[in-house]
Amino acid sequence: MIDFTKMHGNGNDFILINEFETKKVVEENKSEFAKKYCDRKFGIGADGVLFLQPSREYDFKMRIFNSDGTEANMCGNGIRCIAKFALDQEITQKSKLAIETNSGPLNVETRENKKFWAKVNMGKxxxxxxxxxxxxxxxxxxxxxxxxxxxxxxxxxxxxxxxxxxxxxxxxxxxxxxxxxxxxxxxxxxxxxxxxxxxxxxxxxxxxxxxxxxxxxxxxxxxxxxxxxxxxxxxxxxxxxxxxxxxxxxxxxxxQEAYMEGPAKTVFKGKTSKQFSIVE
Missing domain, CATH: 3.10.310.10 (Diaminopimelate Epimerase; Chain A, domain 1)
Structure with missing residues (x-):
């Protein structure tokens, strides 16, 4: 079974898998994992799967696989979700983060006043x-x-x-x-x-x-x-x-740079069923 957290940024919803300390889904299965578990009738249901992974140079790395199994370089709503998760799980206690993505590192500032908000430097x-x-x-x-x-x-x-x-x-x-x-x-x-x-x-x-x-x-x-x-x-x-x-x-x-500011929310947490799991 694999622990997951369901999150969304303005209704753009994700399954988040924490691989900061341990790899939960082997590399060759990540695409199929996303296709199966993003299915809204036979899976958990989501627009994509976020993998939070360690980074050699930055606070952590975000990878995202779309519901069709393709890997995307970046996701603006997803990066706010993964920042919230990292803070909630005390992977970091910093309000200013540097997150590695396939589009390069992005700086994220977070604040929480009744609800969580993140401001992301999206670059030029x-x-x-x-x-x-x-x-x-x-x-x-x-x-x-x-x-x-x-x-x-x-x-x-x-x-x-x-x-x-x-x-x-x-x-x-x-x-x-x-x-x-x-x-x-x-x-x-x-x-x-x-x-x-x-x-x-x-x-x-x-x-x-x-x-x-x-x-x-x-x-x-x-x-x-x-x-x-x-x-x-x-x-x-x-x-x-x-x-x-x-x-x-x-x-x-x-x-000349663009900053995106918006919320992120946790919906629920769960575990995949052993019978449905495709991981090794």
Whole structure:
């Protein structure tokens, strides 16, 4: 049996496995583990699995496997969850953390006043096509794909951003794959549909690569949507409030870097059944 903790950041939910001292799932089984246990009918149910592991240079390392078994480089909502878990379990007692990810180390500041909040330095949004990645040269701003005007940026993972006057009635499961799998994005892209509410507030719906569905919230997607909004002068100022189906995030821009601030919550803890376990 394997101990797990179910957590979420604005409804973007995860199964967290603590491997800080002992490896619980062997490397070759991690992908299959995520596919089996993320299943919402036959497993625990989640958008992905977070593995908290030791790091040689930083406080600890975060790895994330999506519900389809693919490993992602980063997850904005996930990194807030793993920071909360580390503090709750006294893996660290520091309020300022440096967490290793496959996209590089990220600095996280935490605070708790009735509820847990974390502010994550998401780094500098990458607009160049070779950094997204996207085919061609220069930036990828307001490019025509299908009937949409599409912009793209990398905020830890690649994101496409599309502005619409109405995103509530959008059939995202039908429309997003046209962009997500477009040949212009050799590694695919997450797809964000954005409605500008005012000069410092946007509403976002995100279709996530690797989950292949809409999620209630996406941290890197919220940063990407805010970054593109600012780049195209659709919003003003350095703080943008992002409204997702799962809740609110604050995206702050300072010295060309983006900071994401939001909550994380523990839902429950449990153990996998021995019969269902696929680990050695």
């Amino acid at each position: 949004p990458q607009f160049k096509r070779n950094k997204i990645p996207a085919k061609g040269e220069g930036t990828f701003l307001e490019q025509k794909i299908d009937q949409y005007s599409v912009s793209a940026v990398n905020t830890g993972v690649p994101h496409a951003v599309i502005f619409r006057k109405n995103i509530n009635n959008l059939d995202i499961e039908k429309e997003a794959p046209k962009i997500r799998y477009n040949e212009k994005f050799p590694e695919g892209a997450n797809v964000n549909y954005v409605k500008v509410l005012n000069e410092n507030k946007i509403k976002v719906r995100t279709y996530e690569r690797g989950i292949e569905s809409e999620t209630l919230s996406c941290g890197t997607g919220s940063v990407a949507s805010a970054a593109i909004s600012k780049k195209l002068d659709k919003t003003k100022g350095n703080t943008i409030n992002v409204i997702t189906k799962g809740g609110k995030l604050n995206i702050i821009f300072k010295n």
